[in-house]
Amino acid sequence: MPTTAAPMPFAGPRLRPPCNLTSARPGPRRAGLAVVSAAAGGSPPTVLVTGAGGRTGQIVYKKLKERTDQFVGRGLVRTEESKAKIGGAADVFVGDIRDPASIAPAIDGIDALIILTSAVPKMKPGFDPSKGGRPEFYFDEGSYPEQVDWIGQKNQIDAAKSIGVKQIVLVGSMGGTDVNHPLNKIGNANILVWKRKAEQYLADSGLPYTIIRAGGLQDKDGGVRELIVGKDDEILKTETKTIARADVAEVCLQALLFEEARFKAFDLASKPEGEGVPTTDFRTLFSQVNSRF
Numbered sequence: 001m002p003t004t005a006a007p008m009p010f011a012g013p014r015l016r017p018p019c020n021l022t023s024a025r026p027g028p029r030r031a032g033l034a035v036v037s038a039a040a041g042g043s044p045p046t047v048l049v050t051g052a053g054g055r056t057g058q059i060v061y062k063k064l065k066e067r068t069d070q071f072v073g074r075g076l077v078r079t080e081e082s083k084a085k086i087g088g089a090a091d092v093f094v095g096d097i098r099d100p101a102s103i104a105p106a107i108d109g110i111d112a113l114i115i116l117t118s119a120v121p122k123m124k125p126g127f128d129p130s131k132g133g134r135p136e137f138y139f140d141e142g143s144y145p146e147q148v149d150w151i152g153q154k155n156q157i158d159a160a161k162s163i164g165v166k167q168i169v170l171v172g173s174m175g176g177t178d179v180n181h182p183l184n185k186i187g188n189a190n191i192l193v194w195k196r197k198a199e200q201y202l203a204d205s206g207l208p209y210t211i212i213r214a215g216g217l218q219d220k221d222g223g224v225r226e227l228i229v230g231k232d233d234e235i236l237k238t239e240t241k242t243i244a245r246a247d248v249a250e251v252c253l254q255a256l257l258f259e260e261a262r263f264k265a266f267d268l269a270s271k272p273e274g275e276g277v278p279t280t281d282f283r284t285l286f287s288q289v290n291s292r293f
């Protein structure tokens, strides 16, 4: 991978590429303004991350808030508890993606949307690891993948489209090419099937999009590994099928900055730390992707 070593690869302004999302505001929203150089005097785009209280969503929210020269960040969380957890700022909206009216205020006026919501399985009580076997999982009534990952994501895409958003980044999961993937068995809820249905809906929406299908997520430092992109779950047949949540978060932001990331879908993993060269050249990374779905 053609990457260049750098001690602090994600240091914000230093990496600033030509921004294709610079907001057209405060003037009226007009078509055809997706690619406007920040240097030309536009204000930074307003970017909403949903699932902002989640494990990857919180990192995205934090990064957006740190890069005020590039983005005006917003978050959407489901509960007041989640809002408090990420600092409770006024730019954190509370809403439920299953209820379109409740997310409208968060969507209103945004330039780009990063979707990091997900149905979350819960472990059935009584599992004793000392006895071996596997734990069983369930979803709360009304919070199955069909409702959260399909209807909830569709609601977000529809709402964003209705206000003329310029790009949607959607984080999904590898494994979706295999209907018999073990993740589909969790709670017997076909989570990857519903996620993929939402991905297809986004790809068919006509909006610029980036679909990131992450490998196994790890709570590790970002910016210290070489990232790998692939398609059609080919990465799952290799030994390098995990990625740090912090790296996924960074790729979400970078996808908003490079034309090369638009209208693309890709699998994302990383080499182990110490192997390869930490990725800093995201234009080159996105250029390696040639699949639209």
Ligand SMILES: NC(=O)c1ccc[n+]([C@@H]2O[C@H](COP(=O)([O-])OP(=O)(O)OC[C@H]3O[C@@H](n4cnc5c(N)ncnc54)[C@H](OP(=O)(O)O)[C@@H]3O)[C@@H](O)[C@H]2O)c1
Pocket: 051, 052, 053, 054, 055, 056, 057, 077, 078, 079, 082, 095, 096, 097, 098, 116, 117, 118, 119, 120, 148, 152, 171, 172, 173, 174, 213, 214, 215, 216, 217, 218, 245
């Ligand atoms: N775990 C893995 O190894 C793995 C691998 C590949 C891809 N992925 C995917 O990567 C993405 C990020 O994963 P993650 O582990 O960082 O996510 P996560 O921590 O599970 O966060 C999911 C977020 O979605 C929110 N949410 C759920 N239902 C909602 C609703 N009805 N309205 C509004 N928000 C709602 C949750 O809010 P609450 O906090 O209120 O519940 C939570 O903050 C997910 O799509 C996941 O499936 C995961």
